[in-house]
Amino acid sequence: MVNYTPHQSRYFAEQIQLKRPQSSFESIASTISGVKVDLNPHQVDAAMFAVKSPLSNGAILADEVGLGKTIEAGLVLSQYWAERKRKIILIVPASLRMQWRQELEDKFYIDSILMESKEFNRLRKNGSINPFEVSNKVVICSYDFASRKAAELKAVNWDLVIMDEAHRLRNVYKKSNVTGNRLKNALSGRKKLLLTATPLQNNLMELYGLVSIIDDHVFGDAKTFREMYVAVNNTEIRNRNLRKRLHSFCQRTLRSQVTEYVRYTNRIPILQEYTPSADEEKLYNFISDYLQTDKLYALPEGQRTLITMVLRKLLASSSFAISGTLNSLIERLNNLLLGVESELDIEDYDTIDELTESFEEEHTTAELIRDREGIMQELAQLEEYARLAQSITENSKGENLLTALHKGFDETEKLGGKRKAVIFTESRRTQDYLYNLLSNNGYAGQIVFLNGSNSDADSKRILNEWKDRHKDDGRVSGSRTADIKAAVVEEFRDRASILIGTEAAAEGINLQFCSLLVNYDLPWNPQRIEQRIGRCHRYGQKNDVVVINFLNRKNAADVRVYQLLDQKFRLFSGVFGSSDEVLGSIESGVDFEKRIAGIYQKCKTSDEITQEFDELQEEMAEAINEKMTQARQTILENFDEDVAAKLKDCQTSTVASMDKYTRWLYYFFLMHGAKRVEPLDQLRFRVDNDGKFKIYNLDWKSAETSGEIFLRKDDKLYSAWLDEANKTELSPVTIEFDYSGNKNRHIAFFDSHIGLKGMLSMDKVSYEGIGEEEHLIFTVKCDDGTLLDEELINSMMELRGTVVGNCQAESDSFIRFRQELIAYQQQQVEENNKKYYLEECDKLDAYSEDLKEGLKRELKDLKKAITEKNKEFRASTNLPLSEMLEIKDELEKMKKKRRTMERDINKREDEIDEMNERLQDEIREKLKGNSKITHIMTIGFKIK
Known part of the structure; x- marks a missing residue:
């Protein structure tokens, strides 16, 4: 059987390892080759x-x-x-x-x-x-x-x-x-x-x-x-x-x-309206009135705004969420009666630590008087609310969840999605309630949890099983927080149907495999909602994403918040969700959240609610500045007619470079003993070692599907064989390339050039300066004068080859040709560096002109101020002499400053020019580099 030669192996090793210019398609191809x-x-x-x-x-x-x-x-x-x-x-x-x-x-x-x-x-x-x-x-x-x-x-x-x-x-x-x-x-x-x-x-x-x-x-x-x-x-x-x-x-x-290249899916909203029971409505009104009370002892001083906001969110979540927190408030009041100041436990709200950082301590003007009678009255009030909350065993919103899930699954399956749903809540107690509710209504054994701790028995089991599955593949990080997320997401993807997550689940996970999302509680922070939906509706999602929201029609503030999020922020429908202009108009989502919380806290009637939300929408309209939108489009956006052509060219060049690089890898491994794997048109190979074998795949998607090994650059085999190729001494030889015996490939050029002979020399030009780059130089001379480009050289090197003798010495003309090609490549590097240098010079020149313009404007402003002061002096004839003299004195000082500026402006402009020259000197120093030429091989070749 015809073998490959060390020279061919070295050719592919050089191509694989070459440090190409960072901004070249070939360099990107090298980077892409090892990523998923x-x-x-x-x-x-x-x-x-x-x-x-x-x-x-x-x-x-x-x-x-x-x-x-x-x-x-x-x-x-x-x-x-x-x-x-x-x-x-x-x-x-x-x-x-x-x-x-x-x-x-x-x-x-x-x-x-x-x-x-x-x-x-x-x-x-x-x-x-x-x-x-x-x-x-x-x-x-x-x-x-x-x-x-x-x-x-x-x-x-x-x-x-x-x-x-x-x-x-x-x-x-x-x-x-x-x-x-x-x-x-x-x-x-x-x-x-x-x-x-x-x-x-x-x-x-x-x-x-x-x-x-x-x-x-x-x-x-x-x-x-x-x-x-x-x-x-x-x-x-x-x-x-x-x-x-x-x-x-x-x-x-x-x-x-980019619509030609990127497939966008839609967001499809489902609004599930519900009416709370009489007891639920009674509880809501009780606690809402309580929170609007002027003086509250249960809320720690300095934290009333923060805790009020959290309590309102828990109240809107479920009676179970607020019930547990009411017990914490009661415990604090009991401790106050004993003379003990205790912390308030609101750990049920998953992102309390993050929210606390965004609230400054509130400063009270006077110490709160410890009114024992007032504390006892508040305690009695809260105990009544707690009894009411505990008596509520079913929530209207929870019952409506079962209906909404049924609708959502039907819609998702109709759209081609999987029967999977992620449900978001802001409360861990609500999470427990939903787990029990769904388990008792047909979803038992299909539910996983994700929150800030995941300390339940199921989560521990899932984590241990995940660790065991991935003990040898590097997925286990050692960080419990990271590992539990990975374990639960994998369990949801492969086995479970429903993930119930608190806000912790909205951070750092990708759920493209799920296309049904339920906002059981709706945050007031639009950026938080976008983050939630973005877990599913993101780059890589193949299906339209169904978004379910709940709305209590009897609550006027809830209705206005939903309208704002739906109609103004456009979060729940369309291809892209909220636009940059709208979502970006909010400097901080937490600040917006505070504003909504303030409306809930302040307003007691529907009219007050309407007025406050109308004002908020007006402010938003002002924040979405049309002039700035237009300026952003004009300044930042690319409206060139050839943008589509540029992207098309980019794709063509990237794919071509990727194909070329992947083939270099493939043939390099074949030349070191790897074996082809059927079907031969796929870039897969087998490596045998001590009676065992591994199948490598150069396509990550295919590797994932087949369970084969995706070849990565940190694979030990990869580095070991490259090392071997680099150390092999290459003497000048003649290689016979077997094209006729290769029945799997047909190259039109070689079909008509059987018997072609010639000489090939390969050199490497390395440049070290501001960056590092290398270039391979191929000098080729065919006996009959035929020209071979790099693509044909590459195709020739892929053929099986045999050393059939020594290579004749390079002629003087061949050597001169080699030197000319090397010099040309060095000149190209020089030209590129010159281009970079001129770009930086243009930038620095413009910067210097800005500084000089600033000097001129400063002088111009001073002259304008002198004119105004002159007018003031001429109009001061009716003033006392002392005031006239004071104005005159100011005027003379301003004139003196003007003369000094006029005298110094040239000097300051010279200083700016000197600074510019100094900065350009630094650039020139960076550009000083060294070229090194390494001769790789010279071979004679014959095509058989």
């Missing part, structure tokens, strides 16, 4: 945009919601990881930390560490000077934690900083924005990737703020930016200028531009 991601062209385009210039300080990826910015960032991160640039940190909202960790692990096979106080202190205790300094793990932390640890953050020389939901920092230009300024200073000079669907919401200064986080040398100072771009009349010219300044580091893709 279904890529769309806009995501590849965004990732390439983010890494296109080695001199850039970063980029803003501002795709509309639902286009997979996480995947785009994951590709960039994977690119850095593959290049061994592994000091990487992800700064994200606290609620998204686990989701990011899971995405990195599941899709990109990259390990990470959640850096929070407990982990930070543990590492410190174990001797780590700076716990952020970790090896071979991406650090993930929240914005608040990163801000608190700014000093430690600054001490690490990060290769890449990724900030998700980066619009949280858009007010960094304000000194009052403590978190933003701490992070900006701590991460100055580090390469950053900012992810946000709303980089510009209410004010152009927000755009200035985000850009300054990436690079302080884009625009002048905040005052100059405001004068040049905000306080202008000609917005068309302004927008055009801003677009030009931003085009090199801000990219935004619209959902409407």
Whole structure:
């Protein structure tokens, strides 16, 4: 049987390992080859945009919601990881930390560490000077934690900083924005990737703020930016200028531009109306009136607003939820009678810790008088409410859940979805009630739980079984929080029909396999609702998602809240859910929640409720600023006619590069003893070892379906065989390639060139400078003058080959040709570096002009002020002499300042030019690099 040669193996090893320019399709293909991601062209385009210039300080990826910015960032991160640039940190909202960790692990096979106080202190205790300094793990932390640890953050020389939901920092230009300024200073000079669907919401200064986080040398100072771009009349010219300044580091893709590649599913709402029983309504009114009482002893001082809001939410959840909390209030009042100040237990509300952080302590003007009689009256009141709550054994909303689930399952199955539902509640006691209710009504044994603790027996069993299943595949992280989520989600996916989750279930899990979602309790925070629905209605969902909500028609405030969420925020229907403009208009969902809670607390009549909600809707209409929406479209969105053609080209190039890279991997393994597996048109192979064998698959989807091994770059076999290929000495030989004996392939060129002979030389040009890149140079000369391009060389190297003798020496003309090709490639690297350099020069020149413009405007403002002061002096003839002299003195001081500014302005402009030159010198220094040429092999070849 004809074998492959070491030269062919080395050819494929070089192709696989080559450090291609970061922004090339081939480099992306190398990155993609080891990840489990279904890529769309806009995501590849965004990732390439983010890494296109080695001199850039970063980029803003501002795709509309639902286009997979996480995947785009994951590709960039994977690119850095593959290049061994592994000091990487992800700064994200606290609620998204686990989701990011899971995405990195599941899709990109990259390990990470959640850096929070407990982990930070543990590492410190174990001797780590700076716990952020970790090896071979991406650090993930929240914005608040990163801000608190700014000093430690600054001490690490990060290769890449990724900030998700980066619009949280858009007010960094304000000194009052403590978190933003701490992070900006701590991460100055580090390469950053900012992810946000709303980089510009209410004010152009927000755009200035985000850009300054990436690079302080884009625009002048905040005052100059405001004068040049905000306080202008000609917005068309302004927008055009801003677009030009931003085009090199801000990219935004619209959902409407990618419909050819991305299949979007709909949200289909079902509203289940219900009427509470007389006792339920009585309980609601009792507690609502109680919470509106001026003085309450059961609620701890400084926390009344927070606890009132939580109690109202528990009251709306179920009688069981409020019943347990009433007992806690009663216990606190009993303790007060004994002279003991006790904590109030409201752990039933799953996100109480997160909510507490968003509420400031309320300051009371005077100490609350301990009125024993008042406490006893309140105690008697609460005991009456508690007895009423305990007497309620059935909830109208719960009974209606059975009807709603039946409707939801029918609709989901009609739409092609699986018979699975996730039910969200804000209360753990309600979770227990729903478990019993559903178990007693036909769903016993089909239900799983997810909450902040999962300490029940079923959850423990599920976790232990999951650990046993995955003990050898690296899925077990050691973190109980992460592992229990993974275990419960897998149980729900593979065996259960219903997942009942508290808010903890809305964080960091993907439920694309489920397309029925029930909001048993409806949060007042629209961002929280979007997060819930986004667990199912997300990138990768194959079916329309049915969303069930409940509405108590007898409660006027509930009706208005639902209308607001449904009609204004458009959360429950349509293809995309809430728009960026609407959801982004809320700076903080918790603040919006507080506003709703305030209406419930303040209003006692339907008219009052109507008036308050009308005012809130008016405020929202103002917040959704049409001018800013138009500015965002003009400045950030890509309206080029050829955007579709660009994405088409991107897809074609990526697929071609992927196919090529996958074939290189396939043939490299065949050349090291792997065996083909039927059917031969699939890229699978078998590796035998000590009588055992493994089947590897280069297609992750096919591997998952078949249970075969998806080949990853960290596979020991992969690195061992590459090592072997790299160490093999290659002497000049002649190789006979067997095309005629290959019955499975037909290549038109070789069909007509049987007997073709020639010489092939392979060199590698390595460049080390601001970045690292390598290029393979092929010098080919056929005896009959036929030309071979790289694609044909590749096809030839895939044929089985046999060494049939030595290779003749290279002629002088062949050597000259080799040197010319190498020189040309070096020139191309030089040209690319020149392009990067000129881009940076343009940016710095524009920055310098902004600074100079600021100086001129400062002088112009002073001259204007002098004119006004002159008018004031001329009009002061009726004033006492002392006041006239005072005005004159001010005028002379202003004139003196003007003369000084006029005299110094040239000097200050020179200083700006010197600073510009200094910055450009730094760039030139970075660009200094070394080229190294390595000769890989020279072979003679014959096609048989």
